[in-house]
Amino acid sequence: MNIFVINSGSSSIKYQLFKMPSTSPICVGLVERVGYGDASITHKTYIDGEEKSITQTMPIPDYETGLNEVNHLLTETGVVKDASEITAVGHRVVHGGERFTELTEITPDVKEELQQTFQLAPLHNPSAYKGIEVAETIFTNAKQLAVFDTAFHQTRPAKAYRFALPTTYYTEQHIRGYGFHGTSHKYVSEQAVAYLNKPDAKLISIHLGNGCSMAAIQNGQSLDTSMGFGPLSGLIMGTRTGDIDPTVIFYLVNELGYTIDQVSDLVNKQSGMLGLTGLSDMRDITKAIENGDENAKLAYDMYAYRIKKFIGSYAAVLNGLDAIIFTAGVGENDAQVRQLTCDDMQYLGIYIDRDKNYTRQPGIREINIPNSPVKILVVPTNEELEIANQCYERLK
């Protein structure tokens, strides 16, 4: 069964094609800088044991152009003969609200409901929706399925997800914490449980990509998570503030004359590491620190300090801790962030091994000292594979 997975971000499209039940992809790709003149597509194929890679730079003004180009590449590189060979398309949709708590087949009614979630995740849901609309016109024979970032966190107890607003704001307007990156937290926590061979392991999963969030997990269930109503609260991110005192927003509006759209743009797109350093990519920020940039150093310290605070908080929620997991672009690759986060955490039984931490290795790995009570794991995430697995389970 050919399952094509699309992970549409705010300006990128990640995709993978699986011939399920095999969990090795036939093709893996990334379209970057959608909406810009210098967009690029990297398309890798794994056919008959041979890896081939194509990179092309071209203007990709919109998702339609991007996905059509991906479709051409799928046929040109022999991944499929034509689009009709795709049985299902699995879409990552960030916000499912309270309505979508599991994998959902996309119907006209579902699409209408999805449009009502745009305001809740303005960087993500509109592009996922666009991805669905374009996929429907290309993969006309395929079932279209949606997997929601919010779904995994639906096991959280009410005391964790409710806000202390008057109750009707929850009962009538569904204003509550939802939590995101659930597909990734689920995938890496399952990998960690298998690695530790401990189904009831008390875990803290730390997903550090462009968006960043943490989750407290036990028995395969999310008990708490750092993102809330939208994917903005909690950790400091590439361009998003994470937690800030809401009084700042009243001040911006009432005293400095900002419109709400300007505030939204500020806290979602101009803040976080970008706002602090002028750079949003951790690789560039690391270089800036090496060149003596004090702002970049402070931003790094703030980034790690925020993670540290959530580790303390989730160790309390779990009443113990077996392992912490670092994952996603920054979590998997940035040893310095892991080091700063785990240094001086002996009180919680967290002892990082500097050499192991700075040694690169593929796959799941342990970076604590041998007798550290808490294991520190680097676990590569694979949201696309998790989505393909869920689609296959539904359709097989």
Ligand SMILES: Nc1ncnc2c1ncn2[C@@H]1O[C@H](COP(=O)(O)OP(=O)(O)O)[C@@H](O)[C@H]1O
């Ligand atoms: N080798 C690396 N060292 C440090 N940071 C890295 C490295 N590779 C990727 N990153 C960081 O990972 C981020 C992207 O992470 P990713 O999980 O792909 O994010 P997203 O899915 O949210 O787009 C980049 O912006 C960059 O900051």
Ligand SMILES: CC(=O)OP(=O)(O)O
């Ligand atoms: C929910 C979210 O922040 O996703 P991403 O990290 O892909 O931006």
Ligand SMILES: [Mg+2]
């Ligand atoms: Mg991501």
